[in-house]
Amino acid sequence: MIARTAAAVLMLPAAVMAQDGPSKADWDAINASMKQLEQGRYLDAADILRPLAFDAAGKPKPGIFYSQWREARTRMTAEPIGPEPQPSDEPEAKAAADRLATATPRDAIAEIVARAAKTRVVILNEDHALPRDRAFALEVARALRPLGYSVLAAETFLNVDDHAPMVRLAKDGYPVHSSGHYTQDPVFGDFVRQSLAMGYRPVAYEQMDSGGGGLSRAESIARREEAQSSNLAKVLAADPQAKMFVYVGHSHVAEQPIDGYGNGKQSWMATLLKAKTGIDPLTIDQATLGQSTGGYNGHPRRVLATKASGRSIAMFDGDRPVVVGQYAGAVDLQVYHPATRMVKGRPDWLAAMGRKPMVIPAGFVPQKGERLVQVFIAGESDDAIPVDQVLLRAGEDVPSLMVPGNRPLRLVMQDPTPAKP
CATH class of the missing domain: 2.60.40 (Immunoglobulin-like)
Structure with missing residues (x-):
């Protein structure tokens, strides 16, 4: 139990690094919520965070507790929390929308397949609070399998010295509560279940030792990215013919340094993996244009809604993919998914998972x-x-x-x- 909780906490910095440092009482609440998840108590896990995520008037308090409550809630509903984001007045958002307005849509899966055939590593990111991203990951896994992709490496998979969680996962063919933190979401869990049934082999690559305190935010990120990239490089070196699908959160997908904390640039996992292996991965961002509660993508999503025709798309200027936001120049493709529609009280995209x-x-x-x-x-x-x-x-x-x-x-x-x- 202790090892699983510690591993889950290691994943949190990517989701909460924009927040001020939580107190010990804050971490105690998060860990208590995680322990409930480990026991399959989804309602109790969310209820522990609810009083800390909202003020006395019931208004969300931006920060770590609300972000963690959102993730806990979406595990029980598969629905995004909140409506489509409203357009922002930020010049960057308007500029992104203007660029996308003149671009041409292409089917996202078809473009991924065409490019994946030219490499042996595909890296796709997610927004941890949007299970819809995990349904698309299953679509990608299906599309990559005929190309010979057979390794599924997920940031969330629990990584320990004896590899016992992955041995069990491969043997059972389905995730359990000790397989990882985000796989406790039923949508993520079934993405993994169906991928293993297709013949994928699960690989854990997360940093095993956080290194304790005393590190700056940038130093903590650098340490984690180094560990992740080294672990993946070892897997690729051990099987030079293997083709790998890597599923990550947010910025780990960036294959070029992007703006970090302070005045410097930050090199994330994909950047380091590319340097260590000499492999140019296909990197795909689906988080920036997702149906999140942030304001940046309100304008872009309104533009793209008129172009998508109910399908997931990537945008192009001629033959050049268009990428907006923080990953411009740092990923190969950027994917937009249409707004979720509710059918009989459930998200429409669940049907595409074979439901x-x-x-x-x-x-x-x-x-x-x-x-x-x-x-x-x-x-x-x-x-x-x-x-x-x-x-x-x-x-x-x-x-x-x-x-x-x-x-x-x-x-x-x-x-x-x-x-x-």
Whole structure:
């Protein structure tokens, strides 16, 4: 338990590095939430963070707690928190929208396949609070497999000396709560489950030792990026014919140094991996133009909504990919996904993962408060990640579960743990 919690905390700097340093009490709350996740208690994990994520009036407090609460909440709904971002008055946002307005859309998967055939490493990033990104990662994994890609390296996979979590993951064919932090999201979990069924081999490459305190933010990042890139380089060197799909968070995808903290440039994992191996990876950003709560992408998303025709696209100026925002010049492709539409109370893109709607039995609907209804694949272990789950609220419309159509299933109800008197 202690090792898994420590490994999960190591992943947090990428998500919270823009925040001021949390106190010990703050970390205690985050760790308590993570321990609930390790036990499969999704509702309790979110409830621990709720009082810290909102003020007395119920307004979100920007910072680490709200970002962590958002991630905890989306694990239970697969929905983005909040509506489409509103346009920003920032000159950079308007300039990005103007550039995209004159660009031409191309199908994102087709462009990825064409470029992936010319390398042996594809790196795709995500926004940790948008499960939709993980559904697209599954699309990419499907498209890469016929090209000979057979290694799935994910930032979230738990990396320990004896490699036991990855040995078990490969053997079982599905993730459990000790496989990684973000794989506790059912969408991420099924991306991994389906990828392993296609023949991918899971590889963990995360930094194992955070090095303790006393480091600046830039130094902590540099240490982590060095460890990640070295671990991946060793995997590639051990099997010179292997083709690898690497799934990362945010800036690890940058294959050129980008603006960092202070006045300098920061070299992230993809930059270092390219230098260590001599391999020019295909790098793909899907976070910048995502349906997040940030204001920067409000203008660009409005422009792109008129061009996408309901599909994921990459933008081009002639034959040159267009990349806007902080990764301009640092990634090969930038992907836009259309806004999520709700169908029977669930995100439309779940169907593309091979899911069909399933009616929740009336006995599972709560008469008061909230309840999490989970669906597991029958035969998987008790600590397996659910293939889907939905959050029900008494008195509200009941959404559908979205489940595989060809697997035996079992349903589970999860209520919040009653507060201690």
